[in-house]
Amino acid sequence: SFKTDEHNRRYPVHGPVDAKTQVLLRKKEKRVTSWPDLIARVFRIDVKADVDAIHPTEFCHNCWTIMHRKFSSAPCEVYFPRNATMEWHPHTPSCDICHTVRRGLKRKRHQPNVQLSKKLKTVLDQARQARQRKRRAHARISSKEVMKKITNCSKIHLGTNLLAVDFPAHFVKSISCQICEHILADPVETSCKHVFCRICILRCLKVMGSYCPSCRYPCFPTDLESPVKSFLSILNSLVVKCPAKECNEEVSLEKYNHHVSSHKESKETFVHINKGGRPRQHLLSLTRRAQKHRLRELKMQVKAFADKEEGGDVKSVCLTLFLLALRARNEHRQANELEAIMQGRGSDL
Template sequence: LDRVNDAMTLMPQEPFHRGQNLNNGMQTIDKDAFSVNQREIEAHRVNLQHLCRICGGSFKNDPCKRSHPVHGPVDDEMQALLRKKEKRATSWPDLLNKVFKIDVREDMDTIHPTNFCHNCWSVIQRKFSNVPCEVYFPRKGTMEWHPHSTSCDVCDTSSHGIKRKKQDPSPQGGKRLRIIAERARKIMYARSQKQVNSKSIMKKITNCKKIHLSTKLLTVDYPVDFVKSISCQICEHILADPVETTCRHLFCRLCILKCLKIIGSYCPSCRYPCFPTDLVNPVRSFLSILNTLTVRCPVKDCHEE
């Protein structure tokens, strides 16, 4: 036993120190990498503040550098217009969801910009006013935002954090743009197909074809927008025992209760959180209009109204 102890005493301790130094070095590298990553994310967040949440355009393109927050109440000018048109939306998230079908309530400032440009503001204004104006939405679809990565389009930086120099147009650059455009078209098509599929699934869940009246039975050829306003946004039939959600969407009571039970506690139209206890009756003026509608008898060969 004494010989073993002597042998242990004579063994060099250098490998242990080397291992300890190696671990310390790895920890230092991890800390440096973490700090660099944090700096990149912070720089990415700062860059996002110069871009529009909706179209992705830069505020620098506007000579007046105008921008509007995506959260909070609408400005006085828009509020006056909405009040004139008797619209209920009073906050930017509601308006952006209504006009551009964008839900900004769950946005993160490290991924999404927190403002939108004045051009998109003008698109909203044009939608709710009858005044013609030369404003065009610059994209076929809204901008899709992603977390920061090594090939980040927002930062447009190299691995050393230096902005890439603008390159002269080349055939390869044109090919890259075509690939990006084709990919965007595929994403938009897949998204539209997903919406169609989810709508057909909800119609199968409600299965109310035999108990609710189709809009085709209306005796008067009403405008399309009016027909949509009196239709359930799930089954697309004429509203039966209508209820209103907190996000101001109308459904048949039976349809929305079935969907909330099976799909989940959110509005089928905008995915805003919704519970059965949130459902209320629409205003009396709307109900009186709904009750005055005349429809043809759904029984075959019956022409009574």
């Protein structure tokens, strides 16, 4: 019946929303009152121009559940089709969906073997289920490998092997990205309560489609939110080992970037050479004559490039190199001022 078997329910595509959905939308302060508007917001499909003679006039309870849980805050593991959303093509006489049934003689069917034992049927069913489980597991593994290749974040994210404490496996999984399996970096949370690195989930949504990589629930970049503060405080308090070769220091994840930047500054200050074993001085600490001597080869290369490509304008080439260096160090304010001077909108150098 309609009340007992809810999975056989059907809802009109062009009708108003039902009472239960209307109550939920009022709680969330949404002004949507009809199914076409709700379908457009959740599935990104415009059904207002559908023709009743061609397009379906009803949708199933599974789609209703997806739309209902889209606006509810409860965690969900709703099935969502693996394939992309179906596209409705213009109607033609040779339509593969609604063409007339083939008229002809029916093929004679063999009568099922009554002697087949129940035990053999059970064995066959178990073998079929085992094959299906193996196929699903293989597809899941291959999908995870594809997503790891898409993110390609092994050089910018920290692995869980750098944790200073040997935490339980379930805790490590909870503070790891479910795509790249590294420690969460700039974590974001989806509407289905799964947590990923921001760069990983954005790359996967762009390439794989608008669904959660863990449960395949509909997910869009606008749905991503920051996790609760208590989770972020636990994540930032984790102690990790510094991956530098000569550094055995253990720092919290919150102070890790500052610690690594100190390593980079020390490398920029002294560039070690093999001859004499003495640290080489930084370029800015030298005299003008020594600077000219060290940059002599680079100066010749810049002059050759300017003569070949820019008509001998060495100044514009040097200014462009300086502008690119400022942009690379995220010093955009100084870069904008320099760019304005180069384009003649500011004071002369």
